[in-house]
Amino acid sequence: MTLTELAVACRTYRRFTQEEVPQELLAMMVENARISNSAMNMQPLRYTVVRDPELVAGMQPLVHWAAKLPKEIGTPKEGEQPTAFIVIATEGRETPYTNIDVGIAVRTMTLTACEGGVGSCIMGNVNVKKVQELLDMPESWTPKLVLALGYPDHASVVVDLPENGDTSYYVNEDRDYFVPKRSQEDIILWR
Numbered sequence: 325m326t327l328t329e330l331a332v333a334c335r336t337y338r339r340f341t342q343e344e345v346p347q348e349l350l351a352m353m354v355e356n357a358r359i360s361n362s363a364m365n366m367q368p369l370r371y372t373v374v375r376d377p378e379l380v381a382g383m384q385p386l387v388h389w390a391a392k393l394p395k396e397i398g399t400p401k402e403g404e405q406p407t408a409f410i411v412i413a414t415e416g417r418e419t420p421y422t423n424i425d426v427g428i429a430v431r432t433m434t435l436t437a438c439e440g441g442v443g444s445c446i447m448g449n450v451n452v453k454k455v456q457e458l459l460d461m462p463e464s465w466t467p468k469l470v471l472a473l474g475y476p477d478h479a480s481v482v483v484d485l486p487e488n489g490d491t492s493y494y495v496n497e498d499r500d501y502f503v504p505k506r507s508q509e510d511i512i513l514w515r
């Protein structure tokens with residue numbers, strides 16, 4: 325896939341087949357993030373890759389899905405849940421750029437996953453304290469985002485914003501996702 329094709333395909337997925345994500349792909353996601361741009365090249369990011377089935381099961385209740393949808397629609401049920409997680413944390417002094425580094429890394433990782441056919445959901449609504457405890461993370465690490473991962477079991481497409489400008493994503497009867505995006509005209513100033 326070209327980068328442009330990846331940008332289209334790399335949507336949020338919230339239901340997954342239960343096929344395991346290969347360790348090599350998880351390692352490649354972190355590798356591509358490892359060499360990403362970093363403000364002042366401080367490289368404050370640390371990663372916890374969660375593959376152990378017991379820990380993966382332990383993560384499930386600590387992340388919160390799809391704020392825009394009823395729980396029974398947006399939250400994956402057993403048999404649909406992610407099969408791996410990566411927790412992105414920071415260590416050391418925070419600067420105004422730390423979270424920008426997090427954003428660059430997480431997108432690098434989701435694109436790498438997508439290249440390998442794996443879907444992801446970036447998750448900010450997370451019980452951070454419990455994640456830290458479950459994974460026995462060093463106290464000097466501050467979790468910032470969780471990536472939920474697995475082979476997608478639904479479709480997701482970008483659509484135009486409706487007339488009323490509502491950006492809420494929605495699903496059809498098959499629980500496939502439709503994700504409204506603002507038009508270029510609405511977001512670019514050409515000078």
Ligand SMILES: Cc1cc2nc3c(=O)[nH]c(=O)nc-3n(C[C@H](O)[C@H](O)[C@H](O)COP(=O)(O)O)c2cc1C
Binds near residue numbers: 334336448
């Ligand atoms: C920083 C960030 C935090 C997010 N947190 C959550 C979350 O906690 N739970 C969830 O289900 N989706 C979460 N999402 C996914 C967004 O809802 C999703 O990106 C958005 O609906 C647009 O869909 P798309 O990724 O397919 O373009 C998050 C996305 C980002 C970028």
